[in-house]
Amino acid sequence: MKRILYSILISGLVMTSSCKKFLDTSPTDFLSPKNFYRNEADINAALNGVYDVLGKSSTYGRNLYFELDVADDSFIALSSWTQDAGLYNYNPSDLKITDTWTAMYNGINRANMLLENISKASMDPAKKRAAEGEALFLRAYYYFILANNWGNVPLKLTATASASEVNFPNTPYKTVYQQIVADMEKAADMVFPIANYTYGSRVTQSVVWGILARVNLKMAGAPLRDASRYAEVKKWAEKVRAAGHSLNPDYKQVFINMCQNKYDTKEVIWEVEFGKKNGTQDEEGSVGSINGIAANANIGYSYGAKHTTEKYYNSFDDNDLRRDWNIGPYSYDTNGGRVAYTNIQIYNRCDAKWRREYETTLPKFNGTTSINFPLLRYSDVLLMLAEAENEMNGPTQTAIDAVNEVKRRAHGKTLNTLELVKSVTITNGGTTTYTSAPTVTFSGGGGTGAVATAFLSAGKVTAIYLTNPGSGYTSAPTITFSGGAGSGAAAIAVLTKIASSNFDLTQAETTTKEDFRAAIRKERSLELGYEGLRRFDLIRWGQFYSTMKNLANEITTTAPASYTYAAKSAQNVSEKDTLFAIPALELSLNKVILQNKGW
Template sequence: MKKNIGILISVIALSATTSCKKFLTQLPQDSVAPQTYYSTPEQLTAALAAAYSELGNTDEATYSRFLSLEANASNDEYYLRSSSSIAASVYNASPSYANFINCWNDLYTGIERANLLLENLDQSPVAQATKDEIRGETLFLRAYYHFILVSYWGDVPLKLKSTQGVTDVNFPRTPKKQVYAQIIKDMTTAEGLVNTSAVWNNNGRISKTGVEGVLSRVCLHAAGRLADASYYPQAATWAQKVISSGIHSLNTDYKQIFINESQDVEDIKECIWEVEFYRDVAGIYRNYERFGSTLGINNTNIDYGFMQGQYECLGTYYNLFGKGDLRRDWTITPFYYSGNDASKGTITTPAASTWGRYLAKWRRSYQNAAIINVKNVGPTNWPLLRYADVLLMAAEADNEVNGPTTNSINYVNLVRERAYGNVLIGRNVNSVTITNAGTGYTVAPTVTITGGGATKAATATTTLTSGKITAITITDPGAFYTSAPTVTITSANGVGSGGAATVTISSLTDADLLPAQYTSKAVFRQTIMDERSRELGGEGHRKLDLFRWGNFLSTVANLVTVIPVQAPNASASSTYGYTGRASAVQPYKNVSNRDTLFPIPVTEITLNPGIPFSAQNPGW
């Protein structure tokens, strides 16, 4: 924020109707004077692109890696594997930590660029309609950057005009209530100016429903962080606008959301707003991400998509998912690579190993072949707002105002029905009951499941003890059954007989909430909290959610007591190919009251007389 930023046109744009990704196709250009700039739609769009670009700054301090992973890590979902590191996610960094400094500076750089553009829009000879569109996006970006700042740092300087000179460096902290008020004001104005997603046909530029969805999030955060319930009706209204627009819907296949982001495929129905990272046909990155090579299944073979695998999930998070929830084995990988080398194939993780599995929502194996062998950087997009999030925010806000209602329960059920594959796989086999264990088997007999009208038959395997069948494990539940199928058990070598079993199939209502999960406002609130974690795990929301709900410290305190008891020991982890072990508890032991906010960077306190050392966040 101290820098005399000037006009930093770091990118060139094509036209006002191109996607945000197309903004980022040129190398940085020389600075130009404001008096001679802002004269054409192309110049205005380039200035707007410069404001957008801080979302994915290549210093990795925003959504390239820090805000996407580290800032949110060591919550009740996942933790940094190397607990001896100095990092925000280990809760042992200081105000001089580079990512705190760089993230703060990047966000204020985005604000500075937005202010410069806003201050020069009116004098531009460009058509008023074009200027209004750009004004809306710019106001939103300025507000969004302030929102991230107030979310992580609390009271922060509210900067509504550009730096006027090298002596213009006195910026005191503004009370967070005032910051939230300005964020909501700017975003509300933006909502009436920006285009719909159909105009852009991409999710890199903020759209009308994107603004509405983020406004719902801002109001929920304001309600929690300011302890002011008056924001809940606003949050409900903004979320309902997105739903009522009819523009968005859930992707029928949960995992496809993240495959699309790895493959750079637009999905404007589900993914309302993303940070779009870009690599051109010549292989040059204009802004790139590092989260894609940090978060995932550990793989040291560069030709198969190098992956550090730095983040592992807690067993308590694994156990949060119900039987049949397809999100679990996509978010938390059910396998690892033999010898940490993807070329050697996969090894299925034993069912008993619920701790230390990799967080792997994005997988490099789905990236373009020309990109996959680039070691550390990639073009995988980062989701900032998904439709599922909007449904859950609508349910949460409505519950806070009215308690459980038919609408809010249905919103959660929509998310859950997708999670259990209602549209994707319909009814499937969900249990097998042994009715006769048989006798005399020397080799595990085969299981054949037939009939029931399925479009894809279920499969299963048997386990023997002393010649008898003691377990039947479903290996594929099949798809679109209309009635219970028949099970036939056949000896694999002609020895043994008598085994028999029956199966039950799922119901399309199995995914829906049970009445016990919404008996009261408090009960339904906890249900929604859990559902947000299952649906949005690893997407950068959890820690900020815990902050706004006021239960971050109690959640961490509970994990400190649970992890040493339930986490596997080092030798067991080595057997399963993981490094998760009882030492995973260390980041959580480091947590203190100070950790509900980041520290004001030491550089800011040193150079900004408006924030003296006495104004540092408590405990830092």
């Protein structure tokens, strides 16, 4: 830990701004605790430094949802890569592993410094109490990330006083988790309700309750397998539910909002903010740049380096609106136009949850973005509630209703019983003179809200991509095309009673606890894909190794020859990969820490 400790001591309290809603500036002088922590401004500056860790490229700027969350829903589409943490082919000197470990302990030390000195500050007592609770929670959250990924990690609850403090033994996994729960439960009574804020980057009661549900769900699974924790999961999830949270009726809008610096704290309870200050990139966010749909600068540069697996694509039913949002249904041409994929091009398709075409903050940089990343959504809380309830009591109505709430949103199910537009059938592609995609307009039919995009090939309209099915139609609306320098295109709308069709759980999915368990696990994959939670889920269910080996076999036997490299990560996985290697640098300096098994 010497590298960590030296960097802490050298940096002192010089901390950059990431939680921009409550602090727009940060101290520029090297200050000691004796001369700091005097007032509210000092406390906010120190607290901002604790939050700052969330926005680093080593955490949610990139690593924790890209290289460190490769599972069965995606693969790193960089065929030239042969060695990397994301390929499960690396050694303990890997920089991404080292940097994430270091970032977590930097955050912990900053929290410890604040907790030890906050009593000195003269400020409003309620605000002081909330700041202390936020620091306490964040310290626990950073330990949660460490324990999830590295197991028995050193537990240090005091600030570093000297660079000679380097020898810290592994703390038993159960002890670390007991501390995490104790800190979070204490923080829950200290921080403010989410209603106090109009943005989602602050730690609030809803955040603490929701993450406590996640922590306890992990404790109920591998490796602790403490089934008594399911009652705690239910308790904390129900507190979130009672706080008035709800799902955004439009799944894709949840992620468009993140691209546009808009907040919906009813659904997105906690998110990492990325932004710009004085025309430059303020944080190292790569959301939509390393992942997203591959694009050039006309859209906003994206590597599109995380692609879907055919297994994940096929796990969605054809009426699930999440499929074509999570998984890109099109690519971009050199001018930024959309080019629809055919059904056989599944391995080409990118993780498309965050798309730079919706990013509104300018200028758009090539390597980084201003797009936020979600740490906790209400749909996750509903699914955690259902999982815990099922494990305790089987498929009760409470658990079934929670899953159905998520499934209904996913299928565009509304409260009315009228029809939606299911698809659009082209009856005439028009002349061959279209130079750009014409605008598609829906009118009549008694409903509203249907939206679609036209695609061209050789100057004709050849495909229609339905982006919103609308609602309330009593008859098929009329479709007209305008613009694009062409004419003659025609199409008809095909309706379906999605609003009244039964997309709820079937009887076969809820007959037994085992049936319902499988349904819940599938729903988590469909709903939360690419949000840094899939590997976490598979490991706590004890399914990571077997799932990855089955995926390797599927890809090598069914994928196109050009994409057989997509099996690399799954082929390389071994039993030891449920934990990452403790960094070699840590081992070289900390003489009492032990490496994880198999490394």
